[in-house]
Amino acid sequence: MLTGQVLWLLLVLLAGFSTTAQARSYDDVIASGYLDIAVYREFPPYSFMDSDGPAGIDIEIGKLIAADLKLEPRWFWLTADENLEDDLRNAIWKGQILDPEKKKADLMLRVPYDRKFSYAVDGYGLPKNELVHMFAPYQRESWALARNLEKTGDVRNLAIFRYEKVAVEIDSLPDFFLGSTLGGRLRDNLVHVLDVYAGLEQLEAGTLGAVAGMRGQLQWGLSRLAGQYDLSADGLQAMSLRAWDIGMAVKSDYRQFSYAVEAIVEKRIADGSITAIFQQYQLSYEQPSIYAD
Amino acid sequence: MKSLSLSGGLLASAITLAISLPLGMSAQANVTDKDILNDQETVDDVVSYGIGPRGQRYSPLKKLNTKTVKKMHPAWAFSFGGEKQRGQESQPLVKDGVMYVTASYSRIYAVDTVTGEELWQYEARLPDGIMPCCDVINRGAALYEDLVIFGTLDAKLVALDSKTGKVRWRKTMGSYKAGYSSTAAPMIVKGMVVTGVSGGEFGVVGKVEARDAKTGKLIWTRPTVEGHMGYLNGEENGITGGAANQTWTGDLWKTGGAATWLGGTYDPDTDLIFMGTGNPSPWNSHLRPGDNLYSSSRLAIDPDTGKIVWHFQTTPHDGWDFDGVNEVIAFDYKEKGKTVKAAATADRNGYFYVLDRTDGKFIRGFPFISNITWAKGLDENGRPIINEASLPGNPADSEDGSKGTTVFSVPSFLGGKNWMPMAYSQKTELFYVPSNEWGMDIWNEPVSYKKGAAYLGSGFTIKPIFDHIGSLKAINPKTGEIEWEFKNDAPLWGGVLATAGNLVFFGNPEGYLLGLNAKTGEVEYKFNTGSGIVGSPITWEQDGEQYLSVVSGWGGAVPLWGGEVAKKIKNLNQGGTVWTFKLPKS
Structure with missing residues (x-):
């Protein structure tokens, strides 16, 4: 898909950003003992606060991933902005405008997994989302x-x-x-x-x-x-996008971390742990399209 | 976080002054309604945003003039400090030797106007997770009695004691969780503090509110979308526009937008408040057939009752994001021996309008930027004649997943002129308009997501039309002629000041404070402040010397949009400094 020129530019951009990056590498995360996970604020049944604290499907999935990595999950509550590009910027690669420390999350959940979106280009033909890596679909919505x-x-x-x-x-x-x-x-x-x-x-x-x-x-x-x-879904057949996959995102220079998380997600889908989480919240579970047939 | 400090130097001089003044007279007099009404004529202070209620930004001072201005030099510079920089769009105020200036992240400072020493500072405590649109700017404060009043990013109106910086009252203008915010300078009208509110998305409805300036108690509120009830002293006071669903379909009027995010001006002659309104919601215009009143309009409001006296809609059924918030400036001119009570406004949509300010009737209108595509012109009532060929496509047509056609539209959604206030010189009888020449490609974006859900967005890319983008224009409101133009590489984003010294002052993103000859546009003065200027300059006289101040600190909405505009601004550094200049006596 990418032309040599664009790929070269991408590498230059990545090199430039990695010098100022504060998101953490796989080794840093494991050594720290905790995992910063971005989830949407007040967004039931996926992530919200109930009387016992953080709750929801994404909270449970985040706990599962952290536990498998032997890490303590920490929640980065994200207020939804106008679109996904903004949310990825706020949570993953730049930090929020009002936060002088520009704190970022190691992992963001509930990120649609769509190759057309991941490789979308802007009005100049340059990649729009080159600073994030989107991976590990875990649900079809x-x-x-x-x-x-x-x-x-x-x-x-x-x-x-x-x-x-x-x-x-x-x-x-x-x-x-x-x-x-x-x-x-x-x-x-x-x-x-x-x-x-x-x-x-x-x-x-x-x-x-x-x-x-x-x-x-x-x-x-x-x-x-x-x-x-x-x-x-009766009556909605004519909608352009009737169903889509939900996955995760990390900053694009921390792929090693994404591979570790991806392996956990695949295992937990296969062993029924994810299905059980959905049942806990009275939801039917539909596997992402890559698991179909 | 709030920190207070009182400079020893000022304390000493205050004591000296107190001794030399007759008993019972204080060194810092209270700001009265009369002071505000006369702000333009009284050269020793600047007690209102716009330098007078009409917002003409004109000073009768002429010690600084085309001959002397070259000798002007910096007297002091004051840094806002901290790591919180970003855009500084503020206009300072000056009263009795104290400057009150707001900064990014809802901060305000009191500074000694002679020494530049800080007297106190107040920093609003902003809640976690607030998401203001665009940038964390603030445009200025209002002074009344012994209070300094300003709006914060979490949509609070805060009144501070002007001597100590301590909070005297604090009121909520809207819930930040619902999307409300505040960045505009409040204005004082007849003892009331009058404000609009920011928040163009999330179904927020615009409103104008008047509060008792001394206590903050709400007097009236006027929603800006047809169908919503207004209130006066807690009682129902008539539905805006008479009834719902005249120019909206379904229930969309309930979440119609039309935010009053830039505040307004006041004309004492006609006793009217002029307030502009933002674009309608939702952004997809194909879902809301009709004019969608009173979005993208100018409203004239009776300050005593909060009722709308007249309206003028610059962009009916806005589908280009042409907010109609830009300032309405009252001015008089002579024609055939008669005085015309006019008002002028330069819209985001690229047209300059001259209206009869007594009734809102259209007198004339003309483009102030080149190559406008979205309209073919204005009809005899000032309504745009839409160019159907340049309308953005219906996103519903992208249901098949294709990008759809790309339309190039001029001006871009950041407008022929954005928030930055123009000036009117009573001497040259010209308006000095900070404008930008740029267009945008718009298309429908079928692959788009929002909060975990599939979505249909619209994509856009801003593109310059010429080598330059910024353009300060001297416009004759009687003829529509552009008398001269100053071209600037980067987009202009700061306000303008005109003086009787035949000078026009403004700053550019490249960091220069510029002083131009008001008649010819020639550069008479130039000084680089070290960061881009997006604030509005003021001038005043103290101890027989003419001072001039401008806030420097690059930011605002422009850096948020990339594309070819980014090439012109990518090397500009952030900052946060008040620069004060003066002409030495000898």
């Missing part, structure tokens, strides 16, 4: 609709949302999709919410026909509601 069947009946396509309201997280892909599909005819029935849980509250209150969002979040949210709701 997808879009879904949680329906109140009393309102939507047996209509499985989107036409029902000309009559019933559907909640979407503001500025999310379901927001874009449902706002523009069918010539924009669902637009007046979109209810914009700050997260899917605000939508599920309204679903429970009986004001909505459905909530659109990530299957993992909807499953976890529905498991805490009293009523019976339907969860499926």
Whole structure:
């Protein structure tokens, strides 16, 4: 994929950055006895604080990796920025703008694993994400609709949302999709919410026909509601990206560390430990696409 | 973190002064409403952002003039210190021998104007994990009575005792967790402190608020998006725009954007507050058909009631990120023997507008940058005639996973003119506009992710159009003619000051404080401050000498965007210093 010229530039860039790098090498991490893991702040069921402290699927997976490396996990709580590139910058290769020490994490979880994204180029044809290495997919995530069947009946396509309201997280892909599909005819029935849980509250209150969002979040949210709701991807077939893999990231000059983590993740997927973590949070587990067939 | 120190030297001089003054008179007089209204005429102080409520940034001082300015030299320099540098977009204030100047990371300093010695400093304690957009800048403070008032990155309004730097009151303008922030200088109108609020993303709705300046108690609040209720003294005070869903579809008005992130100006003649509003939300304009009022607009607000008296929308249905926040400057001009009560504003979208400030009617408008692509011109009401061929594509068309077509659009989303305030000279009757000549490639980005989820973003790359990007222009508001232009390699990002000494002062990212001949644009003065200038200069007179100050410290939004612009700025160093100059007596 990379031309010789671009690769050369990449190496120059990496050489330049490694002199100022404060992210840690494999040897430094192992010697220190701890592992700094970046997870999203207030992002259930993946990473959040409950009454007993840090909780969630990514917290459990982080603990598992740290334990296998005989390290103590430390949490680098990341406030989501406008997009993944920003998050990678804040957590992995540069540090946050307001932190004068520019502290970085050794490992970031919940990073989509997509070769098209990893090798994307900017407007000049230069690699956009050359400072991070994305690896170790551990889950497949997808879009879904949680329906109140009393309102939507047996209509499985989107036409029902000309009559019933559907909640979407503001500025999310379901927001874009449902706002523009069918010539924009669902637009007046979109209810914009700050997260899917605000939508599920309204679903429970009986004001909505459905909530659109990530299957993992909807499953976890529905498991805490009293009523019976339907969860499926019916009607979302025309979305460009219906499912995607979730993996991890390290700073690109610490590949040795990523190989060690990757081996652990593969082993833990194979022995069922990851599946058990998802079950613990009432989620079904779907393996990443590289494990398919 | 807050640290206080009182200089021995100042204490001694304060005692001396106290002895020499009649009983009951203090060395540091309180700032009154009258002082603020007369700020432009009183040359011994600068008590407001914009040097007077209209924000003309014009000083009648002329000791510094085209003949004498070459002799101007630095009197002192004051460093903000610490590791916290980044962009310094502040305009200092001066009252009774004390300068009040804000710095990056929500810091403020009181400095002796003669010696440059620090009197006190206050550093806001910012919560962990706050994520301000763009840069950690602050643009300045307001003075009222014995208070210094400024906004912080976590959207708090803080009033400090001007003598000690101790907190007198502190109010929350919005939740930083919801995306609110504050970087603009507050303004004082009729004993009230009037503020806007930052936060263009995350579904924040813009608002203008007025508080009792002495206590911080909220008097009125006016949301800037159609459909939201305003309040006066805790009572409902009318829905902005009358009702929801006139120019928005569905429930999008609830999260409509239109942030008032640059604050405003006030015109005592018409008794109106002028406030600009940011772009509408969400960014994808294809999801929100309609004009989306009052996004990307200028609002005139009655300070007594908080009601919108008129509005003028510069970019209806904004799909280019053309915030309409730029300052509205009131000025009078004579035409056919009659005085026209006008107001001028130079928009991000590349057009300069002259409005009737009594009713917001469009008088004239014209481009102040070259090669505008997004519009073919303005119609007789000042509404842009959109160039359909240059519209960014609908991201929904990228559903097949393709990048879609790339559109080259001028100006770039950073605008023909961004936040940096222009100046109006009452002597030359020209506006001095810090502008930038650049465009952007925009395309839809189908491979994009946000917080662990697939997303459709838009990609952009800013590109220069000419060899230079920055351009300071002397614009005649009566004819639309550009009388002269000063070209600058890097983008201009700092404010302008015009003086009766026929000089125009401003700084550039290369670090120079520049003094230009107001009539010809010739460089009469040049001094390098060691870091890029993105602040706004002021001038005042003390002990018979004319002083001039500007804050130096490169940063702001420009360094955050790479591409070909990066080539022009990559070697600029950060800083954080107030430079003060004066003309020696002899």
